[in-house]
Amino acid sequence: MEPLPRSTYLQRIIERKHNGLVKVITGIRRCGKSYLLFNLFRQHLRDSGVPENHIIAIALDDRANKALRDPDACYRYVRNLITDDGQYYVLLDEVQLMDEFEDVLNGFLHMSNVDTYVTGSNSHFLSTDIITEFRGRGDEIRVHPLSFTEYYAAVGGDWTDAWNDYMTFGGLPQILMQPNEAAKTNYLDRLITEIYLRDIIDHNRIRNEAGFNELVDILASGIGSLTNPTRLEHTFTSAAKLKLSQPTIVKFISYLEDAFLIEKAQRYDIKGRRHIGALSKYYFEDVGLRNARLNFRQQEETHIMENVIYNELRLRGYSVDVGIVDLPRTSKEHSPRRVEIDFVANLGSNRYYLQSAFALPDADKREQELRPLLNIGDSFRKIIVTGGNTKVSHDENGITTMGLKQFLLDDNSLNL
Numbered sequence: 001m002e003p004l005p006r007s008t009y010l011q012r013i014i015e016r017k018h019n020g021l022v023k024v025i026t027g028i029r030r031c032g033k034s035y036l037l038f039n040l041f042r043q044h045l046r047d048s049g050v051p052e053n054h055i056i057a058i059a060l061d062d063r064a065n066k067a068l069r070d071p072d073a074c075y076r077y078v079r080n081l082i083t084d085d086g087q088y089y090v091l092l093d094e095v096q097l098m099d100e101f102e103d104v105l106n107g108f109l110h111m112s113n114v115d116t117y118v119t120g121s122n123s124h125f126l127s128t129d130i131i132t133e134f135r136g137r138g139d140e141i142r143v144h145p146l147s148f149t150e151y152y153a154a155v156g157g158d159w160t161d162a163w164n165d166y167m168t169f170g171g172l173p174q175i176l177m178q179p180n181e182a183a184k185t186n187y188l189d190r191l192i193t194e195i196y197l198r199d200i201i202d203h204n205r206i207r208n209e210a211g212f213n214e215l216v217d218i219l220a221s222g223i224g225s226l227t228n229p230t231r232l233e234h235t236f237t238s239a240a241k242l243k244l245s246q247p248t249i250v251k252f253i254s255y256l257e258d259a260f261l262i263e264k265a266q267r268y269d270i271k272g273r274r275h276i277g278a279l280s281k282y283y284f285e286d287v288g289l290r291n292a293r294l295n296f297r298q299q300e301e302t303h304i305m306e307n308v309i310y311n312e313l314r315l316r317g318y319s320v321d322v323g324i325v326d327l328p329r330t331s332k333e334h335s336p337r338r339v340e341i342d343f344v345a346n347l348g349s350n351r352y353y354l355q356s357a358f359a360l361p362d363a364d365k366r367e368q369e370l371r372p373l374l375n376i377g378d379s380f381r382k383i384i385v386t387g388g389n390t391k392v393s394h395d396e397n398g399i400t401t402m403g404l405k406q407f408l409l410d411d412n413s414l415n416l
Contacts, residue, residue: 003039004146004154004173006032008315010040012141013117018087019139022105023117027143028260028285029195032173033119034059034093036143041117045089054088056081061094071100075107078114088114096120109137144315145286146171148308148408159389159405167304168296170288188292196289200255211236211244215252219262219282220293224303226267226279226322226340229253253282260285265310268321268344270353270376281322283310301387302358305404306342309356309385312408318345323353325375339372345414351380352414358387360401373399381414392416 013036016023025033038057045055056078060069068074082088090108095101095118108116146154151171152162169175169184172191178184197216206212218235229246236244244252256262263283267276284290287304313320323341343354353373360366373382374397383400390403400416407413 002154004032004035004150004176006036006040006143006150009036009141009143010044013037013041014044016139016141018115020109021137021139022109023115023141024138025117025119025141025143026260028145029199030172030174030191031143031145031286033143035173037091037117037119038093042091050087050089053081054086055091056088057091057093059093060097069098071098071104074098075104078108079111082111082114085113090114090116092116092118094120106137144171144311146173146176147312147315149411151176152409163404167287167301167308168291168299170286170291172286172288175288184288185292185296188288192289192292196259196261200259200261204255206252206255208244208248211242211248212252214242215244215249216256216293219253219256220284220290221298223283223290224281224306226281228279231279261289263310263314265320265322265343267324270323270325270341270344270378275321276324283307285311287311302356305358305387306356309354309404309407310343313343313345313354316347316411318347318352320345323372323376325372327371327375339375341372341376353380353382355384357384360384360386370397370399373397383414 013023013025025037027033038059042055042057046052058065058068058074058077068077078090088111092098092101095105098104101118105116105118108114148163148166148171151166152159154176155162155165169181169188172188174187175184178187197213200206201209201212214236215232218232229249232249233244233246236242236249253262253264257264261284263285265281265283267279268274269276284307287307290307291299291304310320321344323344324338325341327337327339329337341353342356343352345352345354353376355369355373357365357369360369369384373384376382381400382398383402385407386401386403388403389405390401392400392402392406394400402413402416406416410416
């Protein structure tokens with residue numbers, strides 16, 4: 001298989017060269033951060049004419065570099081390699097293995113001819129801790145698992161077959177190396193249980209492992225559903241037969257968010273122009289990990305498609321909320337009915353409203369999806385994404401309908 005180019009992320013790193021900040025490459029474990037830095041970016045530096053002895057690359061998880069996990073030893077090692085006034089590039093992989101790494105990175109910032117890039121892959125590094133530590137001095141580059149475009153470019157073949165595999169096994173790069181479905185299943189089962197969740201439990205010293213694991217299962221089962229700690233507490237009481245308090249639920253969810261396993265989409269009152277508390281939706285960073293957690297029992301394409309659309313918007317750089325809009329009251333109604341718009345995607349001054357509708361089998365279903373969009377009352381683009389390969393069309397109200405294939409494979413699909 002040809003090497004994965006990861007062009008979007010490589011370009012984001014290149015754009016940040018020499019900006020005077022530590023480039024902090026974050027993302028869920030096994031999403032390709034090390035490959036991006038040590039293979040793709042390092043090759044870019046070589047191609048740009050940077051001499052090999054001006055690229056100081058240290059993989060701290062390599063046994064041969066164990067001595068460099070000592071912060072003073074690493075700092076001295078790097079300083080001794082800087083022998084002239086030329087530009088040097090320091091690449092540190094698995095930097096969390098070094099004690100007091102924050103002090104070492106701060107030291108590199110004081111060297112005018114050193115440009116520093118770091119990655120890490122455990123709960124401590126992949127939390128917001130390091131970004132907080134380097135507020136104003138660190139520049140985060142968030143890396144995601146493979147988008148469907150990247151995945152399809154690697155596997156080729158029939159689009160439907162590729163989509164069925166992607167929505168089942170997700171986009172972690174190593175999935176492409178697994179020879180069959182059984183191997184993919186085993187790989188994801190091991191990752192979610194032995195790597196991701198065990199790391200979170202150990203790092204945060206979680207004693208109620210049964211409650212934590214049950215919460216993960218409930219969130220995985222309910223992707224795309226509005227919930228909050230109160231509802232989750234009731235779910236535990238009635239279904240899980242385990243008692244878990246709201247403060248503990250909030251804390252456990254924050255651990256999962258900090259490790260980038262899940263993300264929260266808040267509700268946003270479109271006409272009131274404000275976020276509404278209480279209910280939110282949670283989506284998994286990789287649907288393959290979500291499916292593995294549920295032993296591949298809940299393969300509802302409707303909800304998985306919604307999760308994938310959310311992930312696609314996020315990796316394109318949009319902030320994403322769940323939209324709420326009030327319908328006009330009828331004479332029999334005492335208060336307006338609130339309806340939901342799946343996604344409100346914002347990037348700078350651009351905004352898009354999107355509905356995820358796996359199928360529009362009849363006029364009633366189409367009206368159901370259109371009604372919230374028609375009652376927004378502004379001129380931002382409004383889009384319905386349906387399953388499959390539906391051609392792009394526009395109705396008399398300016399609402400765009402397109403198939404999932406067009407949405408995922410065209411980087412400019414929101415403007416078609």
